[in-house]
Amino acid sequence: xxxxxxxxxxxxxxxxxxxxxxxxxxxxxxxxxxxxxxxxxxxxxxxxxxxxxxxxxxxxxxxxxxxxxxxxxxxxxxxxxxxxxxxxxxxxxxxxxxxxxxxxxxxxxxxxxxxxxxxxxxxxxxxxxxxxxxxxxxxxxxxxxxxxxxxxxxxxxxxxxxxxxxxxxxxxxxxxxxxxxxxxxxxxxxxxxxxxxxxxxxxxxxxxxxxxxxxxxxxxxxxxxxxxxxxxxxxxxxxxxxxxxxxxxxxxxxxxxxxxxxxxxxxxxxxxxxxxxxxxxxxxxxxxxxxxxxxxxxxxxxxxxxxxxxxxxxxxxxxxxxxxxxxxxxx
Amino acid sequence: xxxxxxxxxxxxxxxxxxxxxxxxxxxxxxxxxxxxxxxxxxxxxxxxxxxxxxxxxxxxxxxxxxxxxxxxxxxxxxxxxxxxxxxxxxxxxxxxxxxxxxxxxxxxxxxxxxxxxxxxxxxxxxxxxxxxxxxxxxxxxxxxxxxxxxxxxxxxxxxxxxxxxxxxxxxxxxxxxxxxxxxxxxxxxxxxxxxxxxxxxxxxxxxxxxxxxxxxxxxxxxxxxxxxxxxxxxxxxxxxxxxxxxxxxxxxxxxxxxxxxxxxxxxxxxxxxxxxxxxxxxxxxxxxxxxx
Numbered sequence: 001x002x003x004x005x006x007x008x009x010x011x012x013x014x015x016x017x018x019x020x021x022x023x024x025x026x027x028x029x030x031x032x033x034x035x036x037x038x039x040x041x042x043x044x045x046x047x048x049x050x051x052x053x054x055x056x057x058x059x060x061x062x063x064x065x066x067x068x069x070x071x072x073x074x075x076x077x078x079x080x081x082x083x084x085x086x087x088x089x090x091x092x093x094x095x096x097x098x099x100x101x102x103x104x105x106x107x108x109x110x111x112x113x114x115x116x117x118x119x120x121x122x123x124x125x126x127x128x129x130x131x132x133x134x135x136x137x138x139x140x141x142x143x144x145x146x147x148x149x150x151x152x153x154x155x156x157x158x159x160x161x162x163x164x165x166x167x168x169x170x171x172x173x174x175x176x177x178x179x180x181x182x183x184x185x186x187x188x189x190x191x192x193x194x195x196x197x198x199x200x201x202x203x204x205x206x207x208x209x210x211x212x213x214x215x216x217x218x219x220x221x222x223x224x225x226x227x228x229x230x231x232x233x234x235x236x237x238x239x240x241x242x243x244x245x246x247x248x249x250x251x252x253x254x255x256x257x258x259x260x261x262x263x264x265x266x267x268x269x270x271x272x273x274x275x276x277x278x279x280x281x282x283x284x285x286x287x288x289x290x291x292x293x294x295x296x297x298x299x300x301x302x303x304x305x306x307x308x309x310x311x312x313x314x315x316x317x318x319x320x321x322x323x324x325x326x327x328x329x330x331x
Numbered sequence: 332x333x334x335x336x337x338x339x340x341x342x343x344x345x346x347x348x349x350x351x352x353x354x355x356x357x358x359x360x361x362x363x364x365x366x367x368x369x370x371x372x373x374x375x376x377x378x379x380x381x382x383x384x385x386x387x388x389x390x391x392x393x394x395x396x397x398x399x400x401x402x403x404x405x406x407x408x409x410x411x412x413x414x415x416x417x418x419x420x421x422x423x424x425x426x427x428x429x430x431x432x433x434x435x436x437x438x439x440x441x442x443x444x445x446x447x448x449x450x451x452x453x454x455x456x457x458x459x460x461x462x463x464x465x466x467x468x469x470x471x472x473x474x475x476x477x478x479x480x481x482x483x484x485x486x487x488x489x490x491x492x493x494x495x496x497x498x499x500x501x502x503x504x505x506x507x508x509x510x511x512x513x514x515x516x517x518x519x520x521x522x523x524x525x526x527x528x529x530x531x532x533x534x535x536x537x538x539x540x541x542x543x544x545x546x547x548x549x550x551x552x553x554x555x556x557x558x559x560x561x562x563x564x565x566x567x568x569x570x571x572x573x574x575x576x577x578x579x580x581x582x583x584x585x586x587x588x589x590x591x592x593x594x595x596x597x598x599x600x601x602x603x604x605x606x607x608x609x610x611x612x613x614x615x616x617x618x619x620x621x622x623x
Contacts, residue, residue: 058469
């Protein structure tokens with residue numbers, strides 16, 4: 001994902017001379033091409049993230065479009081007040097790019113994990129929260145941020161994630177992408193667990209459950225039109241999946257929406273909601289991302305077991321829809 | 332670009348005129364504190380000469396065009412002293428001074444600390460300390476990127492220099508030539524420290540190891556001038572010198588007196604929070620020789 005970002009930001013800078021890239025002393029060699037092409041528009045701000053955020057506000061107030069790039073905890077929790085005051089209160093078009101989000105840097109310990117960042121960032125007034133699901137979505141999301149007039153949190157993973165999309169999808173902020181249609185179960189995935197969502201949907205076929213997958217790349221604003229269809233349409237179970245805490249992330253957002261929705265409309269019975277995410281405590285042991293996902297129950301087996309415990313096939317004789325992945329489409 | 336002739340329009344070289352502006356600002360903020368039931372009067376009084384020197388002696392701007400991309404920028408990072416900024420902007424012609432009557436009244440756009448774009452001429456919403464220098468550095472960097480020759484002035488309090496973010500920004504602005512995006516320091520940036528020796532609850536020298544403040548800025552790659560923060564001639568001379576030929580940003584350590592101009596408020600930190608009575612307003616304005 002981060003290589004996709006490097007490529008996309010260079011393309012964006014070529015098309016828009018307002019684009020300025022600020023790095024918090026990371027991305028060794030990754031931005032060489034950018035620096036070579038746009039030497040006056042790349043600044044290594046050092047290990048000094050508070051200044052980096054305020055600096056970006058000053059650049060944006062002067063008509064430029066800054067992109068901040070560093071490891072997620074350091075450009076979210078550490079500088080929350082700078083983001084809140086300088087970017088959100090002033091409503092400046094600054095894109096905060098958090099790399100290595102979730103458990104991407106699992107082996108570095110919880111100092112480098114970010115499983116609360118979506119919750120924190122989406123609570124800020126005026127903040128848009130975008131979590132692309134794979135490298136092609138990263139490229140599309142970077143382009144889409146140009147249309148935002150306020151601050152954006154762009155949450156990306158590390159390098160080497162598999163591409164779910166065969167080509168760059170059409171991505172509109174606030175509109176989920178249908179990755180796989182379904183009938184019984186709808187998996188709403190945000191961020192770097194999109195491949196896991198697809199593998200889970202595939203595995204559910206063995207239980208005669210037809211699961212659809214939506215890449216809900218935008219957590220704020222929510223795609224409420226899609227949620228309306230998911231909860232009050234053909235599905236019996238909606239699953240939110242994220243490499244993030246159950247507190248305040250995608251699952252929390254959808255639960256809030258659903259409660260409010262049911263207050264205003266009491267006659268319809270919505271699909272059940274199952275939230276899958278990380279646990280509300282730190283783990284202290286060594287291990288890579290897969291190891292940590294297993295600790296949090298973020299595996300195909302664990303998720304499939306939870307899903308099949310709450311929903312069964314309506315009839316063993318019901319014909320299944322075709323199962324191969326269709327071409328992703330934007331709603 | 333602002334031409335030199337028009338850029339100097341509305342500015343004066345006369346220190347007596349600048350002192351008169353400062354006295355009027357002081358008289359007004361004393362009354363605003365009473366009318367608006369708003370504290371931090373001592374902090375507003377200590378920076379009146381700095382604001383007067385900046386807006387009436389230094390800043391190249393046109394109050395009728397507050398968004399001019401070539402204007403000099405002034406950020407009041409110590410946002411709790413905003414009554415002094417509002418008064419200064421009003422007297423400088425950014426808006427009708429009758430607006431000041433609405434200071435801190437519910438539903439108006441003159442809050443007790445400045446909100447974004449609350450009035451023409453207010454460059455940034457401040458109040459949480461330690462943000463202004465970073466924002467100012469961003470504006471200064473943007474000026475360099477866009478090849479514009481405006482200057483950026485940021486007024487901080489001495490207590491504000493407790494904030495680590497100030498020193499992150501100072502380190503960025505003072506960085507030496509290198510390979511980092513051209514590398515030169517932000518010579519179009521000027522930090523002014525209103526060093527009145529007090530912070531909210533104690534002498535600023537006693538709370539943290541603030542001193543030697545000038546040496547700290549020098550160590551971060553800045554030029555430093557220590558000046559009497561109530562001397563309009565010196566303040567305008569130093570501020571007009573930005574950018575100088577050294578290529579470094581400038582820090583002005585302005586030695587001031589909290590509550591300056593009113594005998595019973597001077598150097599008395601109770602006036603960080605106290606609100607003057609109507610009788611105290613009258614006494615203060617009599618001492619200042621101005622009714623505003």
